[in-house]
Amino acid sequence: MASQQQFMDYVEQHQEDFIDRLRRAVAIPSVSSDPNHRPDVFRMGEFLIDELKALGASVETRDPGKQDFHGQLTLDLPPVVLATVGDDPAKKTILVYGHYDVQPALKEDGWTTDPFVLVEDDKQRLIGRGSSDDKGPVLGWINVVEAHKKLGLEMPVNLKFCLEGMEESGSEGLEAIIEDEADKYFKDVDAVCISDNYWLGTTKPCLTYGLRGVSYFHLTVKGPAADLHSGVFGGTIHEPMTDLFALMSKLVQPDGKILVPGIYDQVRPVTSEEEATYQSIAFDLSDLQSAVGNKTNIHEDAISVLQHRWRFPSLSLHGVEGAFYNPGDKTVVPAQVVGKFSIRTVPDMEPKKITELVVKYVTDEFNKLNSKNTMVIKCSHDGNHWLSSPNHPNYVAAAKAVETVFNVKPDLTREGGSIPVTLCFQDALKKNVLLLPMGRGDDGAHSINEKLDRSNYVQGIKLLGVYLHEVSDVDLENKQ
Amino acid sequence: MASQQQFMDYVEQHQEDFIDRLRRAVAIPSVSSDPNHRPDVFRMGEFLIDELKALGASVETRDPGKQDFHGQLTLDLPPVVLATVGDDPAKKTILVYGHYDVQPALKEDGWTTDPFVLVEDDKQRLIGRGSSDDKGPVLGWINVVEAHKKLGLEMPVNLKFCLEGMEESGSEGLEAIIEDEADKYFKDVDAVCISDNYWLGTTKPCLTYGLRGVSYFHLTVKGPAADLHSGVFGGTIHEPMTDLFALMSKLVQPDGKILVPGIYDQVRPVTSEEEATYQSIAFDLSDLQSAVGNKTNIHEDAISVLQHRWRFPSLSLHGVEGAFYNPGDKTVVPAQVVGKFSIRTVPDMEPKKITELVVKYVTDEFNKLNSKNTMVIKCSHDGNHWLSSPNHPNYVAAAKAVETVFNVKPDLTREGGSIPVTLCFQDALKKNVLLLPMGRGDDGAHSINEKLDRSNYVQGIKLLGVYLHEVSDVDLENKQ
Ligand SMILES: [Zn+2]
Ligand SMILES: [Zn+2]
Ligand SMILES: [Zn+2]
Ligand SMILES: [Zn+2]
Known part of the structure; x- marks a missing residue:
């Protein structure tokens, strides 16, 4: 001492x-x-x-x-x-x-x-x-x-x-x-x-x-052999962007709820012992709001915020590769687009199982679209929690x-x-x-x-x- | 002579x-x-x-x-x-x-x-x-x-x-x-x-x-003040990408049907006289398929293809400004994203009326999301048919x-x-x-x-x- x-x-x-x-x-x-x-x-x-x-x-x-x-x-x-x-x-x-x-x-x-x-x-x-x-x-x-x-x-x-x-x-x-x-x-x-x-x-x-861990996914939809003009082809072919948006919109709700079936089954429940550990933590809702710069928070109490940051999974849509991304107007029908999203994982989610669930769900949803395009969903990277x-x-x-x-x-x-x-x-x-x-x-x-x-x-x-x-x-x- | x-x-x-x-x-x-x-x-x-x-x-x-x-x-x-x-x-x-x-x-x-x-x-x-x-x-x-x-x-x-x-x-x-x-x-x-x-x-x-004419739209969803890291913020805030994909997925079906209510009410019906004009036209389904490079055509007969190209409206999703678009993986939560889409218009659709219908529909759908983000939908350009x-x-x-x-x-x-x-x-x-x-x-x-x-x-x-x-x-x- x-x-x-x-x-x-x-x-x-x-x-x-x-x-x-x-x-x-x-x-x-x-x-x-x-x-x-x-x-x-x-x-x-x-x-x-x-x-x-x-x-x-x-x-x-x-x-x-x-x-x-x-x-x-x-x-x-x-x-x-x-x-x-x-x-x-x-x-x-x-x-x-x-x-x-x-x-x-x-x-x-x-x-x-x-x-x-x-x-x-x-x-x-x-x-x-x-x-x-x-x-x-x-x-x-x-x-x-x-x-x-x-x-x-x-x-x-x-x-x-x-x-x-x-x-x-x-x-x-x-x-x-x-x-x-x-x-x-x-x-x-x-x-x-x-x-x-x-x-x-x-x-x-x-x-x-x-x-948390992270599993990153690439969702590829492939249609025509090359980018096309929407004036000439709009309305006559299955557009990859339409399919991609249909699929990506089915992954997560605006309130953050993940829609892939089975994901939450793997999340370890919050015990009362764990619940207690949040009580003394120095964190307010205002801390989140000042970090974010406004009040777009989903949850209204600090403990929910911490739990959703630390110990519940989340799914974020990051972007689209192959589509138009510049300012201005362009009337392209992209031939192939790759949607990027990731899932933050927590105990006891297993990366392999998560990929299985995501692949099965997205494939099922794609089949429901009755599109003639082709779809491939792959985990590009996973790191465990x-x-x-x-x-x-x-x-x-x-x-x-x-x-x-x-x-x-x-x-x-x-x-x-x-x-x-x-x-x-x-x-x-x-x-x-x-x-x-x-x-x-x-x-x-x-x-x-x-x-x-x-x-x-x-x-x-x-x-x-x-x-x-x-x-x-x-x-x-x-x-x- | x-x-x-x-x-x-x-x-x-x-x-x-x-x-x-x-x-x-x-x-x-x-x-x-x-x-x-x-x-x-x-x-x-x-x-x-x-x-x-x-x-x-x-x-x-x-x-x-x-x-x-x-x-x-x-x-x-x-x-x-x-x-x-x-x-x-x-x-x-x-x-x-x-x-x-x-x-x-x-x-x-x-x-x-x-x-x-x-x-x-x-x-x-x-x-x-x-x-x-x-x-x-x-x-x-x-x-x-x-x-x-x-x-x-x-x-x-x-x-x-x-x-x-x-x-x-x-x-x-x-x-x-x-x-x-x-x-x-x-x-x-x-x-x-x-x-x-x-x-x-x-x-x-x-x-x-x-x-056909074209009306081009910018659908902007604005959330946090700056781009955020999905690890730190995923699950705790309303993500603009989630809202954008929810909205854009509600514009058009994979089979090309436009989902904005009222659009088709304005489309002039096909008369039998008009129908007859398609009969003699030198155009086969294979012409479309070879232009597209594969068989991702929605319609199976040549006349339907021509009608959907020429005299029915179509809606195409073109891309997203503000999201991740490069190859590879990036775990960003974009702060503001602008979805781009356009509608090909035909008689007797009026550009002003189309914009009204789109703005009303997208606004209604956004309100259903219960998101704390803000949304703006605008026609950036229209040219009549x-x-x-x-x-x-x-x-x-x-x-x-x-x-x-x-x-x-x-x-x-x-x-x-x-x-x-x-x-x-x-x-x-x-x-x-x-x-x-x-x-x-x-x-x-x-x-x-x-x-x-x-x-x-x-x-x-x-x-x-x-x-x-x-x-x-x-x-x-x-x-x-
Ligand atoms: Zn020219
Ligand atoms: Zn030219
Ligand atoms: Zn460091
Ligand atoms: Zn560092």
């Missing part, structure tokens, strides 16, 4: 140094989606390797190989950085994951300041691309190591890093490396902690123990750390989106995975003026360090 | 000269939609002015003004060329219309030969951009004048030309000029003839006496000319698309308008390898000339 306090004091006193480190990291525009910035992504990897080595970590890299960039060019993928701080067999080993690439950012997009120059505004917000997603958290772990080293404090656990440079672009090659290293580099890992998401709101820390337990010792340790640093019990949250690496670590390592966010819900991770509040950075560094202390004390084999 | 035969013989004997004139015209890439080719459009106008003047025509031009090219640049519009051959008050005055601009064409699009070099293949097809649409027909009229001049034959009518250079790009400025000149340059016009469409098939000439009569003396004269040149009675056809200038001339001049095509239905006017069969060009020149002789003999005031 004394060492925890010492650590926290050090962080409080040296926050300018840590902000300076973040400033140097933000200055490297490691935009993974832009081939022109690919050298910067590599440079950012080097920056982290140097920082880690300077703190005595042993560092290795793994090469994810080459990227086929939209069939236009071949790019080297930035390395997965593996680093180890400590290898005491008497200690637990905690694996932390983060990413060192960032979303694109241009001043012209509407940034108030240069996105790659970290500035602090009068509300003590550190503004810059990657400040919150995910350079702040990644440096958070490094700052923890530095603080211990400078204080001459022993690290409470062995710490392993897994840092990738392609998260914002699909984490190409990462899964294979994790699976490959599961019984090698990651062999002694006892638990995993990922800091790459956000508080639910702006005031209260949270631990995140669940994510993920659910851990806030009662797991890894979470209990994190909750204690939150109480120590913030003097409040964390909200126990789930998220509506997916973070595929979470499930990948859990499946490959068979260890508990904890999502422990540093930033706030309004950080604007993928938007203009991305920020990390100074207090979130400083308290976040404390949180990550204290978590390592707390997790060293729990029995991780006692899986509740 | 002797002079007609003399004229036809001359055309037969001088066909190489006429093809050479077409070759020189095709060599000018007068693509009106491409700013880089705008000078070529002007050059093509000059070419026609020179040819007309050389034949003794008096030529004037009208300037349609400037074009705002997608808000990016301002382009000069090519002139409307007005020319007069003869001003004998004892003769009728016939106005002919054509356009000297062409569709874009690139060798890379799949042309077998350079699109701007006219070549004749082994099936005696003259291949080149604009050969059929509409340089062949425009030169057809000029060739008629030349033949008479060379033969020392008097022209049977006074001939006026109205030639524009923007037809393939919306005829910007033309309507105002026609209206303005109605009681000036066009004051003495007795009838109008337009040669800018095609035979129904490939074997039999036709006269075209009807066109057009219907003349094959019994009008102008058509009787043309039918006689077809019999003289082709030894067959022409098919009496309508078309499913619209040619707005037709209605514009009829409304402005209050004179009969005849559509007298030169090319075949398979000329590929807007496709690669556009062609005009040598025989269509040569017989077409004869047809235009003989028509002028025939129309000089009928009583155009006797409007059947």
